[in-house]
Amino acid sequence: MEAGINRQSKKELKRPLILASVMLGMFLSAIEATIVATAMPSIVADLGGFSSYSWVFSAYLLTNASTVLIFGKLSDIFGRKPIFVIGVLLFLLGSTLSGFSITMVMLIISRCIQGFGAGALMTIATTIVGDIYSKEERAKIQGYLSSVWGISAVTGPLLGGFFVDALNWRYVFWMNIPLGLLAVLGIILFLHEDIEKQKKPIDYAGAVWIIVAVSSLMLILVEGGVGIAWNSSFMILLIGVVIFGAVMFLYQEKRALEPMMPFSIWKYRIISVANLTSLTTGMILMGVSSYLPAFVQGVMGQTATVAGFTLTTMSIGWPVASTIAGRLLLVIGFRNTSLIGGVALVIGSFFFFTLSPDKGPVWAGIGSFFVGVGMGLTTTSFIVAIQSTIGWEVRGIATAANMFMRSLGSALGAAMLGGLLNGQIKTYIENNGLEKSVSVDSANSLLDPNLNTTLSDDVRLVLQEGLTAGLHVVYVGLLILATISLILILFMPKHE
Incomplete structure (x- = not known):
């Protein structure tokens, strides 16, 4: 924040240490996304409730998407440091x-x-980088930040597979504690802000209405x-609640003095296209990492470690593409860099579209790689484009708005x-007349090697075919989402 971090203090800041803490x-x-997805087959085998499988992801993404804008606004008022620390502590709880x-x-x-905690982490971290680095440095640094997604995609499946196979799925969550405490310590020690007291109204009503609308819509989509x-x-x-919540959110944002989602930033075509595309790419990312x-485990019959490998390849493409994107932006611009990313997303999605049990994990890994390349190129292009298009006074909320759209896409x-x-699994069960003895939750057994052997051949075949058809x-x-993303990118302005 220019008001809180002036040019001289920028030089005095230990920026590499702040960047390390932020990352x-x-x-x-x-x-x-990746570490929990790898552990989920073991979690549902232990706790049961396959029909609630998607809610483990949706619950996290819902509160993330619902709070990202309010945290962005709070950081403009109280500073980045306290909001970031609160976010990490909530996440660790x-x-x-x-x-x-x-x-x-x-x-x-x-x-x-x-x-709730994650709603602060990603947005405030990206905004801190925008505060402490100049416009010229930002493209390179944003490439580093985007590569975090790639690094997490490498280590997430590997760690998830290791914890599941060697220890226990609970360590998937407990490993966050020491890492989170290190991040908090780094920000407290090295980020120094001079915050001017401001009295700005906080748009709590907007936050409530978006939570009502989004959570109701998610309940409809899942159940x-x-x-x-x-x-x-x-x-x-x-359905009525969704429509009412959406209308009230729009009404509230138009009348609020300090709206949670200022519609003025959407008048820039490069921002509106980037935000809409982030919505669809967020859905793609969740579709790959969650299912x-x-x-790989339920249909192909492979181990959790092999399943982790198929997600790991996404990270090979992601950090490399993010780094390259930082350089491409300065040579061919936001639109062309994003277009290359959009094409990569379509190629990766086509590999998944043609995925079958006989194709094997390598085919799935290739699809993940291309999706990673697409995400690395597009996310880096979008953030740098947004932060280069608008001034500092709306940088925080503009960054938060893009994060919100991606989080909302992941949740939806x-x-x-x-x-x-x-729905597909249920249809297969009913078509084979097994609804009295088998339910959607019976798919738990496919993901547990011990329970899998207790199923009769007929039941196992029906469940496997239902899972295969559902995942197809x-x-x-x-x-479809990748194709829509590519079409949206075509609407980005040619002259920047």
Whole structure:
């Protein structure tokens, strides 16, 4: 913040140490998607509740998406340091409780707490970098930040597979504690701010309405046609709540003195396109990281470590592409760099669209690699484009808005794709007349090597075919989303 960090103090700051602390905090949030996805088959085998599989991701992403804007606004008022520290501590509380969970419900509630903290981590970390580095340095540094997603995609599946195979899935959550404390210590010791007291209203009403609308929509996407009938009165009520919440959010943002989502930033075409594309790429990322391990373990019959490998390849493409993007931006511009990323997303999604049990983990790994390249190029391009288009006075909220759209996309993607998966499995069970003895939760047994052997051949075949068909529908959705992303990028302005 220029008001809190002047040019002279920028030079005095130990920027490498601040950057390391910021990247560590971002790593905690980024690694959650891949490390938990790798451990999920073991978690549901232990706690049960396969039908709640997607809620473990959705609960985290919902509170993340719902709070990212409010934390961005609070950091403009109280400074980046206190909000970042609060976010990490909330995240660690949720991680601790997740590791001690004894039921799926307790795990989902703990993940909500984790999500609250994560809402501050990614946005404030990115904004801190915008504060302490000049415009000329930002493209290179943002490449480093984007590569955090790649690094997390490497270490997440490997660590997740190791903890599941050698120790216990609970360590997936407990490993966050020492890393989070290091990030807090670094920010407290090395980031110094001179904050001017400001009295700005906080748009709490906007936060409430977006939570109401998004959570209701996610409930529809996850449970529609599975736990809640499409023609039921409760479903009609939920649809009404979504529409009412969305309308009230729009109304509140237009009348608020300091809106949580200022619509003025959307008048820049490069920002509006970047935000809309972030929504769809967030859905793609969640579709790959959440459900690829289930395919590799439940359909291909591979171990958790092999499933982790198929996600690890995404990180090989992500950090390399992020680093290259920082240089490409200065040569070919935001639009062309983003276009290359969009093409890579389509190629990766096509590999998943053609994925079948006989293709093997290598085919899945190649698809993950191209998705990683696409995410590395697009995310870096979008953030640098946004922070280079607007002034400091709205940099924090503009950065938060882009993070919100990606988080919202991830939340909606987990919910929508999870709903499609559950619906397909349920249909297969009903078509084979097994609904009285088998449920969607019976898919737990496919993910547990010990329980898998207790299933009869007929039941195992039906569940496996249902899981295969459901995941194929998920991957059809990924290809559609990747194509939409590429089309959206074409609308970015040619002259920057």
